[in-house]
Each structure stands twice: as structure tokens, then as C-alpha cells.
Amino acid sequence: MAVATGKIKSMGAAKSPLLGFAMFSPAILYIVLVIGLPFVMAVFYAFSDARIGSNELHFVGLENFRSIIQSPSFQKSLQNSIVFTIASQVIVMVCANILAIALEKPFRGRGLVRFLILLPWVAPVSLGTIGWKWILDSIYSVITWVLVWLHLVKPFDTPMWLGEPRLAMTSVVLVHCWRLIPFSTVILLAGRTAIPKEIPEAAAIDGAGFWRTTFQINLPMMKPIIAVALLFGTIFTFTDMTVVYILTAGGPFDSTQTLPSFAFATGITGSDLAAGAAVSVFLVPVLVLIAYLMLRMAHRAEMA
Amino acid sequence: MKDGKKGKGVSRRDFMKIAGIGGVGAGVVGPAFIFPERAAAQQKTLKILQWSHFVPAWDEWFNKTSTVEWGQKNNTTVTVDNINLVDLKTRAASEVSAKKGHDLFMFLSPPAAYENQVIDMTNVYKEVEKKHGKKIDLAHKSTYNPKTKKYFAFSDAYTPDPGNYHKEWWAEAGYPNGPDTWDDLRAGAKKIRDKNGHPCGLGLSQELDSSMAMRALLWSFGGAEQDENGNVVLNSKNTIEALKFMKALYQESETAEVFTWTPPSNNQAMLAGRVSFVANAISISRQSEREKMPIDSKIGISQALKGPVRRIAAEHVMNCYVVWEFAENKDGAQKFLIDYMDHFHDGFVAGQFYNFPCFPKTVPDLKTEISNDPRSNPPDRYKVLGNVLDWATNVGYPGYASAAIDEAFTTFVIPTMFAKVARGDETPENAAAAAHKEYQRIFDRFK
Numbered sequence: 166m167a168v169a170t171g172k173i174k175s176m177g178a179a180k181s182p183l184l185g186f187a188m189f190s191p192a193i194l195y196i197v198l199v200i201g202l203p204f205v206m207a208v209f210y211a212f213s214d215a216r217i218g219s220n221e222l223h224f225v226g227l228e229n230f231r232s233i234i235q236s237p238s239f240q241k242s243l244q245n246s247i248v249f250t251i252a253s254q255v256i257v258m259v260c261a262n263i264l265a266i267a268l269e270k271p272f273r274g275r276g277l278v279r280f281l282i283l284l285p286w287v288a289p290v291s292l293g294t295i296g297w298k299w300i301l302d303s304i305y306s307v308i309t310w311v312l313v314w315l316h317l318v319k320p321f322d323t324p325m326w327l328g329e330p331r332l333a334m335t336s337v338v339l340v341h342c343w344r345l346i347p348f349s350t351v352i353l354l355a356g357r358t359a360i361p362k363e364i365p366e367a368a369a370i371d372g373a374g375f376w377r378t379t380f381q382i383n384l385p386m387m388k389p390i391i392a393v394a395l396l397f398g399t400i401f402t403f404t405d406m407t408v409v410y411i412l413t414a415g416g417p418f419d420s421t422q423t424l425p426s427f428a429f430a431t432g433i434t435g436s437d438l439a440a441g442a443a444v445s446v447f448l449v450p451v452l453v454l455i456a457y458l459m460l461r462m463a464h465r466a467e468m469a
Numbered sequence: 470m471k472d473g474k475k476g477k478g479v480s481r482r483d484f485m486k487i488a489g490i491g492g493v494g495a496g497v498v499g500p501a502f503i504f505p506e507r508a509a510a511q512q513k514t515l516k517i518l519q520w521s522h523f524v525p526a527w528d529e530w531f532n533k534t535s536t537v538e539w540g541q542k543n544n545t546t547v548t549v550d551n552i553n554l555v556d557l558k559t560r561a562a563s564e565v566s567a568k569k570g571h572d573l574f575m576f577l578s579p580p581a582a583y584e585n586q587v588i589d590m591t592n593v594y595k596e597v598e599k600k601h602g603k604k605i606d607l608a609h610k611s612t613y614n615p616k617t618k619k620y621f622a623f624s625d626a627y628t629p630d631p632g633n634y635h636k637e638w639w640a641e642a643g644y645p646n647g648p649d650t651w652d653d654l655r656a657g658a659k660k661i662r663d664k665n666g667h668p669c670g671l672g673l674s675q676e677l678d679s680s681m682a683m684r685a686l687l688w689s690f691g692g693a694e695q696d697e698n699g700n701v702v703l704n705s706k707n708t709i710e711a712l713k714f715m716k717a718l719y720q721e722s723e724t725a726e727v728f729t730w731t732p733p734s735n736n737q738a739m740l741a742g743r744v745s746f747v748a749n750a751i752s753i754s755r756q757s758e759r760e761k762m763p764i765d766s767k768i769g770i771s772q773a774l775k776g777p778v779r780r781i782a783a784e785h786v787m788n789c790y791v792v793w794e795f796a797e798n799k800d801g802a803q804k805f806l807i808d809y810m811d812h813f814h815d816g817f818v819a820g821q822f823y824n825f826p827c828f829p830k831t832v833p834d835l836k837t838e839i840s841n842d843p844r845s846n847p848p849d850r851y852k853v854l855g856n857v858l859d860w861a862t863n864v865g866y867p868g869y870a871s872a873a874i875d876e877a878f879t880t881f882v883i884p885t886m887f888a889k890v891a892r893g894d895e896t897p898e899n900a901a902a903a904a905h906k907e908y909q910r911i912f913d914r915f916k
Contacts (some may be wrong), residue, residue: 304741
């Protein structure tokens with residue numbers, strides 16, 4: 166080991182700023198081109214009168230923000246984004262913790278179970294969501310078919326999973342959770358395995374039961390990793406439009422519209438690029454603040 | 470010696486020789502091999518993008534016959550890309566952003582928002598009118614901007630949006646020819662729903678078919694989004710009456726499935742024998758005929774429903790071809806459209822009467838042809854569409870299909886307004902006022 170380290174140092178890798186930069190540059194390039202540039206353009210458009218069909222731009226100050234705030238669809242989207250994110254994250258965190266506990270200790274077939282649980286995350290989101298759209302379809306829903314077959318609902322008065330506002334929002338939240346739970350489970354599982362075994366063992370010797378060990382030892386020790394999972398989950402949820410777009414396209418009558426799907430509907434299909442950009446960057450300051458607070462919390466917990 | 474060479478492989482000198490000969494050879498024949506289009510006497514290309522037609526036979530004719538023959542005559546390689554109709558707007562936006570894409574792009578609703586990115590189609594209209602007579606007003610109102618005096622698109626065809634009804638159930642309800650008025654629809658649909666549970670299928674979702682159906686209802690009751698001069702007039706007594714009607718119709722005869730629908734959903738619901746009535750083009754019965762479905766003989770077609778003020782409906786889809794300013798073959802694209810209209814009748818037949826002509830003289834015997842169609846059961850199923858121009862109108866009626874109307878159309882303000890009232894989440898008065906405000910907000914952004 167010492168020899169290997171010595172070799173690396175002798176190659177000058179650690180001392181060469183150019184090599185370091187070269188190795189970082191693909192990541193930097195990726196972030197700048199795929200995230201940074203579109204973000205800067207979105208901010209720029211949000212203060213302009215850009216339309217998809219227009220050839221010129223003019224600075225219009227806060228006019229786009231003033232205009233979208235008056236839109237009932239925007240107000241509903243903002244409200245839905247908050248509900249969607251909080252509801253999803255509560256469910257995801259609870260389920261991911263349960264799964265992490267269940268998957269921590271070895272048992273027969275654990276590898277297979279872990280693989281199956283990971284599938285929703287590794288499968289393309291669009292494919293998974295299209296599958297759910299068929300499962301929840303108004304005419305061909307397999308769930309509805311089973312309910313009718315069991316005589317639990319009447320054939321022409323079946324639940325419309327994507328047609329009733331509350332059911333539709335619940336469906337959107339649950340499908341999103343189905344996709345995010347594996348991701349959070351993996352993070353939390355890594356967090357659990359990092360807890361030194363001696364601590365829960367000592368607690369067990371002192372008579373601490375499952376609940377006490379979970380709530381007074383494991384969870385507090387996992388605070389930084391939970392914060393990271395929550396931060397990623399919150400950002401993924403706030404910025405996700407695939408699930409909403411494929412399942413309901415924001416319907417029925419905007420009752421599942423979220424800010425990303427509304428930004429797309431306004432900016433791309435509605436051709437109002439400036440208003441769409443204003444919608445999309447509307448929550449950036451709030452998200453930045455949330456990210457900052459969570460990372461600070463995680464850092465403090467780690468230091469403690 | 471040979472064996473020795475075999476084991477030796479290719480020497481550097483040999484390699485240089487081979488490379489030299491290869492290089493000269495490639496210089497002579499290379500361009501023809503690598504760029505066959507250059508070799509074929511500067512053969513041009515024409516790239517067309519349009520939707521995957523609801524009647525696949527039309528795509529078959531257009532892609533494999535019409536464009537191929539035109540390409541041969543005009544020394545042009547024509548490529549046609551067909552995409553899902555819901556992706557048209559997104560694709561257009563990306564082509565405009567990249568300033569690269571197809572030469573000819575077809576929208577299914579008036580694309581006024583793209584006016585600055587497309588060439589003026591006045592000359593195309595003029596050339597076609599020289600040969601085929603005047604275009605219908607529906608085409609003019611859908612592709613012309615009276616403020617800039619520019620035709621931002623060329624419309625070859627539109628599709629009627631009639632009623633599709635289940636003949637047996639409607640006959641049992643006392644309407645053997647289906648509903649003729651909106652009141653008939655409400656009364657008959659309720660009888661059917663009460664008797665056998667089958668709901669009415671008038672869409673209330675954020676999609677094309679619902680948008681058209683709700684506009685038909687709005688106009689039939691005397692309401693409108695704008696007046697002839699482009700002023701927002703949505704919040705009116707007539708609109709409120711239309712909203713009250715839809716609320717009653719929904720609560721008496723529909724289910725929440727209509728809030729979830731995408732454009733093919735009402736086709737599926739009708740063909741599955743689930744709903745008693747939908748407003749849609751003739752793609753439903755064309756599919757039942759093509760696939761010889763048992764329900765085929767039970768599907769009837771009715772003209773647009775008559776309301777308290779008028780009998781009117783929007784076109785179901787409006788073919789609007791644009792040529793981008795950045796297109797590589799603008800001349801070819803315009804010439805293609807002009808020549809294509811000479812063969813419009815072939816497409817009308819190949820598309821099984823889905824595409825109605827914007828230049829009536831291209832299909833002079835339209836009424837006779839649609840009244841005796843051997844594919845349909847009965848052969849005169851589509852006869853009611855003979856007077857379609859008496860009741861079909863453009864999005865934006867009674868005004869033009871402006872960019873503001875386009876944005877309101879693509880953000881589904883009208884079906885959202887109707888849906889909120891139908892479910893009882895909003896009063897008709899409040900919904901009309903809110904939708905009016907939203908229209909005004911959108912219109913103000915174009916001032």
C-alpha cells in the first residue's frame with residue numbers, strides 16, 4: 166500500500182495542478198453545459214419578453230413574474246408543488262427507513278430483494294410511469310378490473326384514479342414515491358452500515374429495545390445521511406415533471422399541475438418562453454435556501 | 470517467398486503504395502460513394518415532418534406514393550417523419566430554437582405564435598387558387614394575420630368534428646338518428662346512463678378533442694373567447710349558460726374518466742362500447758371498419774349539435790403547413806405544396822375522407838363520394854358531413870386564430886374552465902370570470 170502511494174506521488178499526479186484540472190474538467194464541462202448554461206439562460210429569459218416564435222428580446226424587468234403570479238394555474242401549481250414534495254418526502258423517508266432496517270441484516274434471498282427494490286430507480290422513469298398510466302387507465306385499469314371482478318365497485322361507477330383531483334394527486338405522489346424509495350433506501354442503508362456495531366450492541370446490553378435503539382441511537386447518528394437523502398429527494402421532487410406529465414399532464418383541470426409541468430406547458434407548448442422561464446426559476450431562491458440549511462444541518466450533525 | 474511474405478505482413482512501403490492507390494481511387498469514386506446525393510446531379514432534399522395520421526392509410530399514400538412520385542419528377546429526395554400529434558409543439562419549439570430541422574412542418578392547429586419564424590405563404594395560396602379556385606374561409610381565418618397581412622401557414626385540409634353515437638342505445642332513448650341538439654344530447658344521454666349505465670363521453674381534459682368539443686358548446690350557446698376584432702369577450706351570459714349546461718350534462722350522464730383523457734381516449738371508449746356519445750373525427754368508425762369490429766355497425770355519425778344560438782363546431786384538426794425561415798429548401802417546400810394540391814383528391818380517397826379540402830374544387834363531388842362509401846356500414850354513414858362548411862369554424866371564432874388565441878388554446882384555458890364547473894369546484898360565474906382574466910392576461914402579453 167505504502168509502495169503504491171509512493172509510486173503515485175512519484176508520478177507527480179498529486180502535485181500537478183494541470184492533471185488535476187484535466188481530471189476534473191469533464192465533470193465541470195458537464196455541469197456548465199448541461200446545468201449551468203440552461204440555468205443562466207432561464208434566468209435571462211425570465212426577465213425578457215422571449216417567445217418561441219420571436220426573433221428579438223427586450224428586458225422587461227419583473228413583468229413576467231407579475232404576470233404569472235396572477236395566473237390561477239400558477240397559484241395552483243405552486244400549491245401542488247409544495248403538497249407533492251412534502252407528501253412524497255414523508256412517505257419516502259418512512260418507507261426507506263423501514264426498508265433499510267429490513268435489508269440491513271443478511272437473510273436468504275437478500276440480494277434478489279435488493280435488486281427488485283432497486284428496479285424502479287434504475288428503470289427509465291418514462292417507461293415506469295407509462296406502465297403506471299396503463300395500470301391506472303380510465304378504461305383498461307387492471308386495478309379497477311380486479312375491483313369490479315370482486316364486486317367491490319360497480320362497472321360504470323369505478324374509481325377514476327387519474328380523473329378525481331384527490332385520487333389523481335394521490336396517484337402522482339405514490340408513483341413518485343415508488344420511484345424515489347429505492348434511491349433513499351440505498352442512501353440510508355449505507356448510513357446504517359456505517360454506524361459502529363459497538364454502539365447498538367452496548368445499548369442492547371443496557372436493555373434498550375428496538376424502538377429506543379432506532380429513535381435514540383440509529384436515527385440521530387444517521388442525521389447527516391438522512392439530511393442528504395432528504396435534500397436530494399426534495400430537489401428531485403420539486404424539479405420532476407415526468408411523472409406528472411405522463412400520468413395526468415397536470416389534469417384534471419390543473420389539480421395535479423406542478424411548477425415544472427406548468428413551466429413546460431407555458432414555455433414550450435404555450436410558446437411563452439419568458440413566462441415559462443419565470444415559472445421555472447421562481448422557486449430557485451427557496452430551493453437554494455433549503456439546500457443550504459440542510460447541508461449546514463448535516464455538517465453540524467457530522468461534527469457533533 | 471510467398472509463404473515468407475505471408476508471414477511478414479504488409480511492409481511500410483507496401484502500405485504507402487496501397488494507401489496511395491486507395492487515396493487516388495477514393496478521390497475519383499469517393500464522393501459518389503460517400504455522398505451519393507452529390508453524385509446524382511445535385512439532387513436536392515426535402516424534409517417533411519407531420520403527425521402520424523389517425524387513418525394510417527393516408528400516411529401510406531403520402532409517404533410511399535405522393536412524395537416519392539413528386540421527388541422523382543423534381544429530382545429531390547423527400548423524407549417524411551411522422552410523430553405523435555402531442556409532440557408536434559415540442560418538436561416545433563426545438564427546431565426553432567436550434568434554427569434547424571425540416572423544410573415543411575405541419576401543425577394540427579393554427580400556429581400563429583410562430584409567425585416570425587416562418588415564410589409568408591401568400592404566393593403558395595395564390596398559385597393554388599389559380600388552379601383550384603378560392604380557399605374556404607376556415608383556412609383563411611386559421612392561417613392569416615390581418616395585422617401583418619401575412620399568411621403564416623398554408624392549410625390544405627381540415628377535419629370535421631361531428632358527433633359519434635351508439636345507434637342502438639340512442640334509438641332506445643328515442644333518438645334513432647342520434648342527438649341533433651345539445652338539449653337532445655343532455656336528455657338522451659341521461660336516459661341511456663339511467664337505463665344501462667353507459668356514460669356520455671364529452672371530454673373535459675387538457676387535450677385537443679376536449680378543447681374542440683368545449684368550444685363547440687361555448688359557441689353554440691353564443692359565447693366566444695374573442696370578438697371579430699380580437700377583444701376578449703369570454704365572460705358573458707352566454708358563456709355562463711354553456712357552463713351551466715355542461716355541469717348538468719356531466720352530473721347527469723358522465724363520469725370522471727373524461728378528466729383523464731388524451732386524444733385517443735374517446736376513440737377507445739367508443740370502440741370499447743363504453744360510452745354513448747363522443748365528439749370526434751371519423752377516425753373512430755374508420756378504425757372499427759378497418760378492424761371489422763363488432764361495434765362498427767352500431768356507430769352513427771351526427772352533424773354538430775345545435776345550441777340555443779347556432780349549430781357550430783370547431784374543425785377537429787386543421788392542417789397548417791409552415792416553411793421555416795431557416796429551412797434549407799424553401800422553394801422546394803413551396804413547390805411541393807402547390808403540386809401536392811393537384812393530387813389532393815387522391816389523398817382524400819386514400820385517407821378515407823378524413824382530410825376535407827380547403828379548396829373545394831379539388832374534390833368537386835365530395836357530397837356524392839361521402840354518401841356512397843363501400844367501406845362503411847351503411848355506405849351513407851358519412852353523408853351528414855356533406856354540409857360541414859355550414860357549421861365548421863376556426864379556433865378563435867368569430868375572429869382570427871391569432872398568437873394569443875394559440876397560446877390560450879395550447880394552455881387549455883377553455884376545457885379547464887368547463888371542467889372546474891362540471892365537477893362543482895367552481896361556480897359558472899366565477900369560472901367564466903377567472904378564465905376571462907386569464908385570457909386577458911395572455912392577450913395583454915401580445916400588446
